[in-house]
Amino acid sequence: MILDRVKSPAFQTIKQVSIPKIESIMLSNGIPVHYISIGEQPVVKLEISFDAGNWYEKQNGVSLFVAKMLGEGTKKYSSSQISAFFDQYGAFIEFGHGLDRANITVYGLTKYLPTLLPMVKEILENAVFPEDELEKFKKIQLQTLEVNAGKTSFIANKVFRKKVFGDNHSYGNSLDEEAIQAINRDTLLDFYQSFWLGKKPRIFLSGKITESEVNLLEDFFGKNDVQSIVKDISLNKDEYNLIEKSVLIEKEDSIQSSIRMGKQMMTRKHPDYFKMLVLNETLGGYFGSRLMSNIREEKGLTYGISSNIAPFSKAGYFVIGTDVKRENTQQTIDEIYKEINILQRELIKDGELEVVKNYMIGSFAGSLNTPFDILDRYKVILSEELSLDFYDCYIQNIQAITAEMVLEVANQHLAIDSLVEIVVGGK
Secondary structure, three states: OOOOOOOOOOOOOOOOOOOOOOEEEEOOOOOEEEEEEOOOOOEEEEEEEEOOOHHHOOOOOHHHHHHHHHHHEEOOOEHHHHHHHHHHOOOEEEEEEOOOOEEEEEEEEHHHHHHHHHHHHHHHHHEOOOHHHHHHHHHHHHHHHHHHOOOHHHHHHHHHHHHHHOOOOHHHOOOOHHHHHHOOHHHHHHHHHHHOOOEOOEEEEEEOOOHHHHHHHHHHHOOOOOEOOOOOOOOOHHHHHHOOOEEEEEOOOOOEEEEEEEEEEOOOOOOOHHHHHHHHHHHHHOOOOHHHHHHHHHOOOEEEEEEEEEEOOOOEEEEEEEEEEHHHHHHHHHHHHHHHHHHHHOOOOHHHHHHHHHHHHHHHHHOOOOHHHHHHHHHHHHHOOOOOOOOOOHHHHHHOOOHHHHHHHHHHHOOHHHOEEEEEEOO
């Protein structure tokens, strides 16, 4: 049979994705444990997540330094000894940090979990933040900052977050030289004792596990007294509404400009969240999006342009980002506004809407390949206090979005005069 390359191949829309359910237990001291046992490989991922991200810090950068330095030494072991310990069992430990939470994650063979847990407990309870390791880490951060300071994209991202969330918002902060230099061992110990040591985490366990591995967590983490962290900071929306909308940072020696446009946006709990997901995908969420088709494919103004919705626990943001030749900056901005205006005036054609939905659903289904992927979805649900069927209903929620709904949210949430416009480079 001769393949007709002009005719699109037949496809079938995914109607439903069955996501395995998690199991949840409570340790004796009230620490919640969420686990899922699927897969054929005898591997395990253990993540211990604390409310210890940027949201909880009083001094910029402290939460990052604490999270990244937990493994640099304890009362019993040096950083090299800790690394060698995990290496000998073919395991890997990483220390994550974000706007809301920070975590310790261990990957390894299931059979070695009983051996690995004592070292994890040692790191959690006896981190010492050695002065020499702190100085090394500060130098690394300063060197990284110096390198990034010459990148228009880095500056644009930094300024964008600051303008969207305001000067005093935890989500808008970013490291600078002054903040790095101000960090010392005492500030790290204070944050560690306030938000890590003796505080109640969430524990996530995934992979090929049995009841035996789950019970181990009670032995290692269920005996100590722990306390919950409570911190409620109201978002200052007035500050957002009053900020400067357009910022141009000239860089005489730059042959390109980095453009960031967007605004503060909703969390996953908002009733318009799924409508905005479809709108975003249509505008700039995938390679066939309108921004890519217009600005890259038709006009050749950039190698790539995208839009994205980034939701967090307390707020989120919508951003359009691209890097272009300096002389193409204003034309690119004009074309972005043009595409937004079209979405606000004209209904999406049925064919385009179907393609967008199918792409989103296919991407979602493809993101659930491993037990680690699946539990990551539940982490979002539990951390942001969403309904447990949030992702079970994902496909139905996407399929329910109509062209009229997209038009409505385009006008409601993407009003041109509500968007921050950042250009680093020149026009």
